[in-house]
Amino acid sequence: MTQQEFEQIAPEMRDEMLRIGRDFFGNEMDADDVAQEGLLVLWKMRERMEPDRRHTGLAIRVAKHCCMDLVRKRKRHENESLPSEGDTLRYEKNLSATPQEELEASELKNAVDMAISHLNPSERRLFEMRQLDGLSNDEIAQQTNIPKPSVKSMVSTARKKVFEELKRRMRQ
Amino acid sequence: MTYNETEQLIERYLAGETTPEEERQLALEVSRPDAPEDWKIIAEMLGTLTTDEALYDQMMESRRPVMKAKTRRVYLKWVWTAAACLVAIAITVPLVWSRQSTPDVVAYVYGQKVTDEDVVMEMMASTMADVLGNGSDVVAQDLEDIFGN
Amino acid sequence: MKRLCLLIGLLTMPLLVAVAQKNLHVNAIFEGKIIPKNRMVETLAKGESLEQYRLSYFRSVKMNVTDMEYTSIYELVTKDVGMETLAEDMEYGRDNDKASYFILHLPKQQKLERYLCYQCYEASRGGKNITLVYIEGKASMKELKKMFKKK
Numbered sequence A: 001m002t003q004q005e006f007e008q009i010a011p012e013m014r015d016e017m018l019r020i021g022r023d024f025f026g027n028e029m030d031a032d033d034v035a036q037e038g039l040l041v042l043w044k045m046r047e048r049m050e051p052d053r054r055h056t057g058l059a060i061r062v063a064k065h066c067c068m069d070l071v072r073k074r075k076r077h078e079n080e081s082l083p084s085e086g087d088t089l090r091y092e093k094n095l096s097a098t099p100q101e102e103l104e105a106s107e108l109k110n111a112v113d114m115a116i117s118h119l120n121p122s123e124r125r126l127f128e129m130r131q132l133d134g135l136s137n138d139e140i141a142q143q144t145n146i147p148k149p150s151v152k153s154m155v156s157t158a159r160k161k162v163f164e165e166l167k168r169r170m171r172q
Numbered sequence B: 001m002t003y004n005e006t007e008q009l010i011e012r013y014l015a016g017e018t019t020p021e022e023e024r025q026l027a028l029e030v031s032r033p034d035a036p037e038d039w040k041i042i043a044e045m046l047g048t049l050t051t052d053e054a055l056y057d058q059m060m061e062s063r064r065p066v067m068k069a070k071t072r073r074v075y076l077k078w079v080w081t082a083a084a085c086l087v088a089i090a091i092t093v094p095l096v097w098s099r100q101s102t103p104d105v106v107a108y109v110y111g112q113k114v115t116d117e118d119v120v121m122e123m124m125a126s127t128m129a130d131v132l133g134n135g136s137d138v139v140a141q142d143l144e145d146i147f148g149n
Numbered sequence C: 001m002k003r004l005c006l007l008i009g010l011l012t013m014p015l016l017v018a019v020a021q022k023n024l025h026v027n028a029i030f031e032g033k034i035i036p037k038n039r040m041v042e043t044l045a046k047g048e049s050l051e052q053y054r055l056s057y058f059r060s061v062k063m064n065v066t067d068m069e070y071t072s073i074y075e076l077v078t079k080d081v082g083m084e085t086l087a088e089d090m091e092y093g094r095d096n097d098k099a100s101y102f103i104l105h106l107p108k109q110q111k112l113e114r115y116l117c118y119q120c121y122e123a124s125r126g127g128k129n130i131t132l133v134y135i136e137g138k139a140s141m142k143e144l145k146k147m148f149k150k151k
Helices: A003-025 A028-044 A056-078 A088-095 A099-117 A121-131 A137-144 A148-171 B003-014 B020-030 B037-046 B048-097 B117-136 B143-147 C002-020 C048-053 C067-081 C141-147
Strands: B104-109 B112-114 C040-046 C055-065 C090-095 C099-109 C112-122 C128-137
Touching: A003 A028, A003 A056, A003 B048, A028 A056, A056 B048, A099 A121, A099 A148, A099 B037, A121 A137, A121 A148, A137 A148, A148 B003, A148 B037, B003 B020, B003 B037, B020 B037, B020 B048, B037 B048, B104 B117, B112 B117, B117 C040, B117 C055, B117 C099, B117 C112, B117 C128, B117 C141, C040 C048, C048 C055, C055 C067, C067 C099, C067 C112, C067 C128
Parallel strands: none
Antiparallel strands: B104 B112, B104 C040, C040 C055, C055 C128, C090 C099, C099 C112, C112 C128
């Protein structure tokens, strides 16, 4: 997607992200932070965003990620514990990772990115449509005109390839 | 979810059989602090967007029971406020309508209209304090320095 | 008759708003032609609500802009400042290339004082935050600074 194409869809995506931020934080300032960070994330992803498709679903996922990011940053800087909401053990781990844990996660992420880059273009496209856009097999089949059983098979092949490559790397 | 249930979900994930909803559930499971190595790989493959989406949904869901009671109280408060407003309007509209000038006070926050006069006037006062209060914070410079070529 | 006048007044309000700073180059910024309005925080006030400040008109826009967009805004702003501006009509300042501001005293119109205020500073998340304010009224800048002193 070119810069101009991105700028055309940015306002709609921004509105969606503002809405997510507002729902979560309940105030305009934080919602604006979410939308600004979110647009930046999407801008960096623009090359893999196909121009003839809607990306509001991706914008919503990115906005939710930015909400969690903001919570993590605040937790780190302000050193205050989150109110107990839901399963605290589960998400406090995610929201209060130490720098060491973050480094390990970053190395693993790089390894995953490398493994994805080794997939053939069709497998990579479908892998990313599941991982980044959060689309179901049905939705992918509709958007790509690939038959649903083929989508499932290709997604499975891609995932297994990435998984096996990562396991090999981790054994080294 | 038990260990075995998570393992089964991982198998289905690798087989391309899971729904986005199941993948979000899986993301939470494999992100546990005590997760084995294979689970960490799956967590990374699922990606930050899936994991954070699951966390977001979980946090929003956990707020809901509190919100319901709060929403009801807010609703009742607004019903009474609306009733009071109707009475006030019935008394004041004839007076207001006869006034010659109507103040125009409005704000647009990223396209969203705000007409509450107190809020808009506070925004105005805050903006004025900001732009007019620069003298003490900023060192004066020559005109050429800032706008010259 | 009064309702008709009010309706006419309401209908012509956008026109009156547009006329107020029509002759300024920065009008394009206020009108959302440089940065779209859904990326701005815009505040408009006129009439009785401003009487306490001895003002008759207030309009401001705040926005976060990229470096490229800043260039367009800077060009318009410098056109309104102009090299004919007298030193006594302008207050300006800069802080280490991270922030700059000016308060420009424009020529009077219909015996009303007019000011254009501008503030720009580096945003922590990137880009620049810009505030532009246009004011009309009877108050002097000295009075306004006293009234809107930072807390």
